[in-house]
Amino acid sequence: MADKRNVGFVGLGNMGWPMARNLARAGFALTVRDADGDRQRRFAAEHAARAADAPGAFGEVDAVVTMLPTGRVVREVMLEWQGGLCRALPRGALVVDMSSSDPTGTRDLGRALAAHGVALVDAPVSGGVPKAEAGTLAIMVGGDDPAAVERARPLLEAMGQKLFPTGPLGSGHAMKALNNYVAAAGFTAAAEALIVGAKFGLDPAVMVEILNASTGRNFSTEYTMKEHVVPRKFATGFALGLLAKDVGIAADLADAIGVEAPVCRLLRELWAEASMAMGGSVDHSIALRHWEQRNGVELPARERPV
Numbered sequence: 070m071a072d073k074r075n076v077g078f079v080g081l082g083n084m085g086w087p088m089a090r091n092l093a094r095a096g097f098a099l100t101v102r103d104a105d106g107d108r109q110r111r112f113a114a115e116h117a118a119r120a121a122d123a124p125g126a127f128g129e130v131d132a133v134v135t136m137l138p139t140g141r142v143v144r145e146v147m148l149e150w151q152g153g154l155c156r157a158l159p160r161g162a163l164v165v166d167m168s169s170s171d172p173t174g175t176r177d178l179g180r181a182l183a184a185h186g187v188a189l190v191d192a193p194v195s196g197g198v199p200k201a202e203a204g205t206l207a208i209m210v211g212g213d214d215p216a217a218v219e220r221a222r223p224l225l226e227a228m229g230q231k232l233f234p235t236g237p238l239g240s241g242h243a244m245k246a247l248n249n250y251v252a253a254a255g256f257t258a259a260a261e262a263l264i265v266g267a268k269f270g271l272d273p274a275v276m277v278e279i280l281n282a283s284t285g286r287n288f289s290t291e292y293t294m295k296e297h298v299v300p301r302k303f304a305t306g307f308a309l310g311l312l313a314k315d316v317g318i319a320a321d322l323a324d325a326i327g328v329e330a331p332v333c334r335l336l337r338e339l340w341a342e343a344s345m346a347m348g349g350s351v352d353h354s355i356a357l358r359h360w361e362q363r364n365g366v367e368l369p370a371r372e373r374p375v
Contacts, residue, residue, distance in 0.1 A: 310349020
């Protein structure tokens with residue numbers, strides 16, 4: 070794919086838009102699809118891409134990248150959308166699923182696509198909207214066919230800075246779910262600490278500064294708490310329902326392979342409850358407000374300690 074062939078991109082959300090834009094900037098000729106027709110047409114107009122209203126628009130692409138909310142949606146697009154996008158792809162085409170999908174479902178989809186002569190690579194990402202914008206995402210790459218993984222590499226290098234081969238098909242999605250479980254654990258612990266501290270009389274902004282200069286620091290304290298929770302912005306760009314889904318995937322994976330993972334199971338319950346209470350479409354950092362309400366405390370909004 071070094072000669073910048075035609076590429077499809079499905080899913081132009083908060084992450085997908087800048088990722089697709091970086092592919093266009095790298096010289097790939099794009100055909101794009103999004104459930105929001107206006108968003109799809111706007112991207113096509115701004116980046117000289119072709120807007121796809123039907124699977125047939127992808128008939129000449131060499132690869133399709135998906136960046137969708139769930140693996141179920143990926144499967145629906147590939148196998149069911151107007152007969153299935155995979156049926157419109159030329160034999161030998163490549164699908165690169167960069168969504169946060171269930172690893173078992175990814176293996177099932179791989180077999181279904183193979184029946185149509187289409188290869189599948191799973192390549193979920195980490196780094197959030199800022200790194201999607203900058204093209205510096207960390208990408209976890211799984212695939213059963215080394216040649217297919219190599220074909221995906223030029224695409225992935227246009228969107229990410231660090232590519233991590235993780236093993237067979239589904240292993241990238243397993244790693245992504247486990248990463249987001251760890252991230253959710255860090256956020257949950259930091260949120261609980263701030264609520265306890267605030268109720269005791271500590272200043273949350275000071276607490277975050279101390280955590281970030283101490284052994285308690287993690288991504289949530291360094292970014293989410295500092296930039297979004299303490300100033301009450303709650304706008305990281307990552308939905309609460311999606312994080313709850315990823316934690317659920319991690320816990321379900323542990324259950325499926327017989328691993329005792331009590332912390333993961335507890336977090337599955339906590340994040341599912343927060344998502345149900347606050348709504349899955351809100352920013353994931355708003356989970357803190359749910360936990361505030363349960364404890365009868367609200368952190369003061371402040372950019373920095375006085």
